[in-house]
Amino acid sequence: MTTEAPAAPPEKEKAKEEKEESFLGLFLHNLWSANTVTVTILSIFLALVIGAVLIVVSDSAVLSTFSYFTARPSDALTGSWDLISRAYADLFKGAIFDPAAIQALFNGTGDWKTALNPLSETLTYAAPLVFTGLSVALAFRGGLFNIGGQGQAVIGCITAGVAGFAIGLPAGLHLVVALAAGLIGGALWGFLPGLLKARTGAHEVITTIMLNYTATLFLGWLILQNGIRDPERTDAISKTVDSSAILPAMPAPLRVHLGIVLAVIVTAGVAWLINRSSFGFELRAVGVNQNAAKTAGMSVAKTYTMLMVVAGGLAGLGGAVQVLGTADKLTGQVAGNIGFDGLLVALLGRNKPWGTLFAAILYGALRAGGNLMQVDVGISLELVTVLQALIVIFIAAPALVKAIFQLRDARSARLGTSMAKGW
Amino acid sequence: MANDHIDITVEPGEVHALLGENGAGKSTLMNQLYGLLQPDEGEILVDGEAKVFRSPRDAISAGIGMVHQHFMLVPVFTVAENIALGAEETRGGPLGWLDRRRNRRDVLETSKRYGLPVDPDALVENLPVGAQQRVEIVKALTRDVDLLILDEPTAVLTPQETDELLSVMRSLAETGKSIVFITHKLREVKAIADRITVIRRGRTVGTATPDTSEDELAALMVGRDVSLEVTKTPADPGREVLKVSGLVVDDDRGVRVVDGVDLVVRSGEVLGIAGVQGNGQTELVEAIMGLRLARAGKVELEDADLAGRSTKQVLGAGVGYIPEDRSLDGVVKDFTVAENLVLDLYDREPFGSGLKLNLKAIADSAAERVSQFDIRTPSPQSTVGTLSGGNQQKVVVAREMSRPLKLLIASQPTRGVDVGSIEFIHNQIIHERDVGTAVLVVSSELDEVVGLADRIAVMYRGRILATVSPDMPREEIGLLMAGITGDTQEEDSE
Numbered sequence A: 001m002t003t004e005a006p007a008a009p010p011e012k013e014k015a016k017e018e019k020e021e022s023f024l025g026l027f028l029h030n031l032w033s034a035n036t037v038t039v040t041i042l043s044i045f046l047a048l049v050i051g052a053v054l055i056v057v058s059d060s061a062v063l064s065t066f067s068y069f070t071a072r073p074s075d076a077l078t079g080s081w082d083l084i085s086r087a088y089a090d091l092f093k094g095a096i097f098d099p100a101a102i103q104a105l106f107n108g109t110g111d112w113k114t115a116l117n118p119l120s121e122t123l124t125y126a127a128p129l130v131f132t133g134l135s136v137a138l139a140f141r142g143g144l145f146n147i148g149g150q151g152q153a154v155i156g157c158i159t160a161g162v163a164g165f166a167i168g169l170p171a172g173l174h175l176v177v178a179l180a181a182g183l184i185g186g187a188l189w190g191f192l193p194g195l196l197k198a199r200t201g202a203h204e205v206i207t208t209i210m211l212n213y214t215a216t217l218f219l220g221w222l223i224l225q226n227g228i229r230d231p232e233r234t235d236a237i238s239k240t241v242d243s244s245a246i247l248p249a250m251p252a253p254l255r256v257h258l259g260i261v262l263a264v265i266v267t268a269g270v271a272w273l274i275n276r277s278s279f280g281f282e283l284r285a286v287g288v289n290q291n292a293a294k295t296a297g298m299s300v301a302k303t304y305t306m307l308m309v310v311a312g313g314l315a316g317l318g319g320a321v322q323v324l325g326t327a328d329k330l331t332g333q334v335a336g337n338i339g340f341d342g343l344l345v346a347l348l349g350r351n352k353p354w355g356t357l358f359a360a361i362l363y364g365a366l367r368a369g370g371n372l373m374q375v376d377v378g379i380s381l382e383l384v385t386v387l388q389a390l391i392v393i394f395i396a397a398p399a400l401v402k403a404i405f406q407l408r409d410a411r412s413a414r415l416g417t418s419m420a421k422g423w
Numbered sequence B: 001m002a003n004d005h006i007d008i009t010v011e012p013g014e015v016h017a018l019l020g021e022n023g024a025g026k027s028t029l030m031n032q033l034y035g036l037l038q039p040d041e042g043e044i045l046v047d048g049e050a051k052v053f054r055s056p057r058d059a060i061s062a063g064i065g066m067v068h069q070h071f072m073l074v075p076v077f078t079v080a081e082n083i084a085l086g087a088e089e090t091r092g093g094p095l096g097w098l099d100r101r102r103n104r105r106d107v108l109e110t111s112k113r114y115g116l117p118v119d120p121d122a123l124v125e126n127l128p129v130g131a132q133q134r135v136e137i138v139k140a141l142t143r144d145v146d147l148l149i150l151d152e153p154t155a156v157l158t159p160q161e162t163d164e165l166l167s168v169m170r171s172l173a174e175t176g177k178s179i180v181f182i183t184h185k186l187r188e189v190k191a192i193a194d195r196i197t198v199i200r201r202g203r204t205v206g207t208a209t210p211d212t213s214e215d216e217l218a219a220l221m222v223g224r225d226v227s228l229e230v231t232k233t234p235a236d237p238g239r240e241v242l243k244v245s246g247l248v249v250d251d252d253r254g255v256r257v258v259d260g261v262d263l264v265v266r267s268g269e270v271l272g273i274a275g276v277q278g279n280g281q282t283e284l285v286e287a288i289m290g291l292r293l294a295r296a297g298k299v300e301l302e303d304a305d306l307a308g309r310s311t312k313q314v315l316g317a318g319v320g321y322i323p324e325d326r327s328l329d330g331v332v333k334d335f336t337v338a339e340n341l342v343l344d345l346y347d348r349e350p351f352g353s354g355l356k357l358n359l360k361a362i363a364d365s366a367a368e369r370v371s372q373f374d375i376r377t378p379s380p381q382s383t384v385g386t387l388s389g390g391n392q393q394k395v396v397v398a399r400e401m402s403r404p405l406k407l408l409i410a411s412q413p414t415r416g417v418d419v420g421s422i423e424f425i426h427n428q429i430i431h432e433r434d435v436g437t438a439v440l441v442v443s444s445e446l447d448e449v450v451g452l453a454d455r456i457a458v459m460y461r462g463r464i465l466a467t468v469s470p471d472m473p474r475e476e477i478g479l480l481m482a483g484i485t486g487d488t489q490e491e492d493s494e
Helices: A011-017 A023-033 A036-058 A060-068 A073-095 A099-107 A112-141 A149-166 A173-200 A204-222 A259-276 A278-288 A290-295 A300-327 A338-348 A353-377 A382-396 A398-404 A410-421 B026-033 B056-061 B079-084 B100-113 B129-142 B159-174 B186-192 B214-222 B281-288 B311-316 B326-330 B337-341 B359-372 B389-401 B419-434 B446-452 B474-481
Strands: A237-240 A329-331 B015-019 B044-046 B049-051 B064-067 B147-151 B178-183 B195-200 B203-208 B240-250 B256-266 B270-274 B294-301 B319-322 B407-411 B438-443 B455-460 B463-468
Touching: A036 A060, A036 A073, A036 A382, A036 A398, A060 A073, A073 A112, A073 A353, A099 A112, A112 A149, A112 A259, A112 A278, A112 A300, A112 A338, A112 A353, A149 A173, A149 A204, A149 A237, A149 A300, A149 A329, A149 A338, A173 A204, A173 A300, A259 A278, A259 A300, A259 A353, A278 A290, A278 A300, A290 A300, A290 B326, A300 A329, A300 A338, A338 A353, A338 A382, A353 A382, A382 A398, B015 B026, B015 B159, B015 B186, B015 B214, B026 B064, B026 B147, B026 B178, B056 B064, B064 B129, B079 B100, B079 B129, B100 B129, B129 B147, B129 B159, B159 B178, B159 B186, B178 B186, B186 B214, B195 B214, B203 B214, B214 B419, B240 B281, B240 B438, B256 B270, B256 B281, B256 B294, B256 B438, B256 B463, B270 B419, B270 B446, B270 B474, B281 B294, B281 B407, B281 B438, B311 B319, B319 B389, B326 B389, B337 B359, B337 B389, B359 B389, B389 B419, B407 B419, B419 B438, B419 B446, B438 B446, B446 B474, B455 B474, B463 B474
Parallel strands: B015 B178, B015 B195, B064 B147, B147 B178, B270 B438, B270 B455, B319 B407, B407 B438
Antiparallel strands: A237 A329, B044 B049, B195 B203, B240 B256, B240 B294, B455 B463
């Protein structure tokens, strides 16, 4: 799938070779030189372990059994174990499948929709994250930190949503137009910081963050305007997207829609773009060595601008999928946190397209499972956010994970530090 | 295995040269002496006493200091601060105030004692490379070391700075310090070393004295006879290919560095530009390549004006370009050899059409280039960063010479390149000339310019002082490089 050569030359060779590395370069290097699969799995494991501690600490009933731990440790241990296992079992049942529902299905008493519901939820949450994740990952490969996925997704929501209810078109065509509107809206929102970067050198982190605020506030204002706001409602909510522009979904109550299929297709497209297209070649070259790219005749300014347009378009498409698939109306929170989660998804996916897809699905699964965990065991959904954050922290510090598990590379990682210190 | 049972002894007051090609294991050996790497076998004796170095701190306390090839200095700190770093003098215990005055005094004292002038208050980032190196040496000397390891110290220096460094090494040796001088430059070894140890593929292959001839040393280093002379037939210059007239270029700070340069390169000849680094050669070449805006003047390639053309267009017009800084401008280290071989061709047939890259054509062409240009790489899909300097440079050379050229511009084509590869690259450049390409070679190594060029333009302070024949005595060219012109030396070839 990804045709890149394993970019992991021996660590000490690298440390010697690199004359001077930018913060970004160093960060990227650390990100990629780690043994990705192992570290990712171990990071998830570590996050779950810490999550287990948090589950116990946050439950006052179980916590109180620890006060007489020395007298009767079994109370505390079984209590904790019950709680943790129930919580994580719910996480699984809510995200992948519930064995009871499958059992019922085989007995003929259940219905396939109930059995498939957890997966449907997972994929519903995952779909927009794939797009925003790809947006960040692609920009990252070209050496840009696109923090603006949120703003681009919000604009994508707006343009796709407005196209969805303001213009009347036949089914099918209407959907395509609405998706395209989301894509173009996001692309324009990405074009601005790209152009500013290329022309004036304005740092994309600053400009994209500012444009995030602009987009969110614009959305808040827009849904109160006549023509946009739903006249039959008193709260800040827009009209409903016409059914002709809604992404086809599985029969209710399943929510999963065509967006996830689109996400897989777009992932393949982005993978092709990065590895097999001349634009991908340019953006990768610019991303790791701007000077060599320039010397070889590439236009860094043009690449940056194009890159932000494409990245913005991807995030905008994510917003469109959110509105046309999951939400069907514009509200102030319609885009949720998909742009910022996209950052984490890209990190977890190590900025590789297929990695990002799987990371988005994992995030979706945690979110879907978290819902059940909250309902069933009463553990706050925030715990899922903490788990997601912990995973990313461990991923971003591969040396820590390697040290904890005594992986072979840990030694050379320490050597790297001592070399850098010099005297 | 980078080192295979190496024995080396360094006497007090001796300059001991460690000679070997890139990747022969010199740096690995020295990193063990300096505590950065631990040997699997064998021992290190200091004054007859066995020592184990777990970190550079151990090595320093045993009296061993090292100046790395790439300096370990904090650019925004002053010289005195950099020297104090890691051994700060404090008042009132280890957590007390920094005693800046004492640091400064120590620096001045050391600098005076060893005749190494450094300004303790200058910011390191504002110092030229040669001065930064002096700071590194002073830093080592303030730690009271007896043995100083200099890892490829001349790689980044101009000829003048090199001479200065050699005399510093000599005077340090006279005060009883031992110096290990790692290099692959034969001329310097012969000029300074008391004893020479030659390393090849991790083994000691011989020891030599400075009387050994350069050819013999080179043969020891490479493991076969190499010719240091460039063999070539007389040039057969044809039409004018590159014509530069009245070119004026400013550098990034707005300082005029190319100040009215006129030159002509004809097909089938090599024009060498000699000059000390920093006299405008870099900017001249960048202006020709469209990498830098010219203030005034004209650059023509076979009557087509190159003014305002992008680098892509200049390359597309049939210009090959070997940039002077290989690792910064020449290659993308994270890219594979195959990708680097098409770095400026990826969007042209047969490698790319429209948005699509033809990965098969890229791989096929890479396999061909790798064998044709003798690029030593595990596979065309290995990343370039894992190759030795010489092989990285061969990748650049292969890329630029694998398409029909009208003009080849080679800046410092063999800087940081091992002897074996130098020979190969020189032959490739001459071969390019012989097929009728106009070649412009820019080098701060006079030997290289004299060996390759059919005519030599000497550049000084942004101007071409004179265009001379390579047969002119080296001393006279050297005088020109220093900006000293006599009436008799002028020999305008126009």
